[in-house]
Amino acid sequence: MNTQRLRSIFSRQNAAPFTFFFLFIVVAVMAVVVQSSATAGGGSGQRPPVPSDEELKKDFDDDDLKAKDDKPGGHCGYAIDLDSKQINDPSVPAYVSGIQLLSGGGKYQGINKIKRVQVKNRTSQTIVLVQVWVEVVNLDEPEKILLKDTFPFANASIAPNASEVVEVKTLYPPRLLKALAKDGELNGEFGIRMGVQEVQFADGTFWRRPAPAALLTSPFLDQSLDFRFPDLASLATYIPPSLRSSDAKPADMTR
Numbered sequence: 626m627n628t629q630r631l632r633s634i635f636s637r638q639n640a641a642p643f644t645f646f647f648l649f650i651v652v653a654v655m656a657v658v659v660q661s662s663a664t665a666g667g668g669s670g671q672r673p674p675v676p677s678d679e680e681l682k683k684d685f686d687d688d689d690l691k692a693k694d695d696k697p698g699g700h701c702g703y704a705i706d707l708d709s710k711q712i713n714d715p716s717v718p719a720y721v722s723g724i725q726l727l728s729g730g731g732k733y734q735g736i737n738k739i740k741r742v743q744v745k746n747r748t749s750q751t752i753v754l755v756q757v758w759v760e761v762v763n764l765d766e767p768e769k770i771l772l773k774d775t776f777p778f779a780n781a782s783i784a785p786n787a788s789e790v791v792e793v794k795t796l797y798p799p800r801l802l803k804a805l806a807k808d809g810e811l812n813g814e815f816g817i818r819m820g821v822q823e824v825q826f827a828d829g830t831f832w833r834r835p836a837p838a839a840l841l842t843s844p845f846l847d848q849s850l851d852f853r854f855p856d857l858a859s860l861a862t863y864i865p866p867s868l869r870s871s872d873a874k875p876a877d878m879t880r
Contacts, residue, residue, distance in 0.1 A: 684740070685733045693736050696799030699810035703798055704764065705739075708820030718748045718832045719824045721757060722788060726798075739796045742819060744781065745788045752783040754825035755791050758834065761801065764814045771805055771815075775822045 711720035723743030729736040746752050756779070761772040776793045783789040798817055805811055825831040 684727050685729045685736065689729065689733055689736050689738065692738070692797045692800055693733075695797065695803065697803045697806035697809065697811035699806070699812040701802065701811045701813050701815060703802060703815045703817050705798075706816050706818045708818055711820045715747070717821070719744055719746050719752060719755070719783070719821045721745075721819050721821055723790075724819055725790075737798055739793075739798065739819075741790050741792050743788055743790050744783060744821065744824075746783040746785060746824075748826070749785045750830075751785060751827040752781055752824045753827050754778045754823075754831075755781045755783075755821065756823040757791075757793055758820055758822040759796065759801070760818045761805065762816045762818065764816050767816060772801070778823075778825075 705724055705726055707721055707724065711717045712722070721742050722745040724739060725741040725743075727738050727740065742757055744752070744755055744757075757776045759774055759776070760770050762768070762770055776796075779791050779793050781789055781791045783791075801817065802811055802815060805815075821834065823831060823833040
């Protein structure tokens with residue numbers, strides 16, 4: 626999906642849709658998966674097992690309450706996006722093919738976080754470590770990176786030509802955007818894009834994303850790792866099925 630189309634589905638009243646928005650609802654917890662068109666169909670026709678209500682409830686605890694008000698003031702929204710360049714470049718050995726956004730209910734209402742991504746292995750080797758990057762752009766200037774960072778390495782076991790859900794350190798999108806605020810306020814429509822920074826293979830070799838032409842300095846990068854991300858969670862073995870929803874309600878930081 627190109628940026629122009631992405632912006633066309635942006636509502637001024639509800640300014641945080643997702644480029645590919647799939648919804649899975651259970652009790653008071655909502656799990657949203659953003660997937661590439663290459664994987665949304667599930668090539669083999671098989672879907673990963675669906676987590677139970679209790680399993681989804683375990684995705685939130687009282688530590689998440691600290692992030693409830695950790696967001697910028699003003700009126701801004703965000704769209705979760707995949708890196709189409711990596712997806713469409715066959716020379717890239719692995720790419721993020723899905724992103725799961727969790728949105729809490731009950732006392733966790735209004736808390737949104739990303740803790741799982743699905744990674745596709747294009748190679749004939751097994752991937753044992755994955756590092757993911759995140760970028761923030763203004764949707765008016767999608768090629769201009771406002772902020773970027775990398776996650777810590779996550780253990781994985783991605784078989785050749787297969788996909789696996791990898792659990793990464795939790796990312797709270799509003800907290801990420803807060804680093805761009807001026808005098809505590811941020812206005813506009815932003816894209817949060819994720820992709821693969823580095824993978825290591827079982828034979829000890831590795832692939833790393835080429836360095837950009839110019840390095841970007843961001844206040845977010847100056848923060849300590851513990852502040853940027855909470856403790857690394859255990860590996861996930863499931864991801865909700867892809868259910869396309871035309872009336873899905875996006876996360877809105879202004880509520």
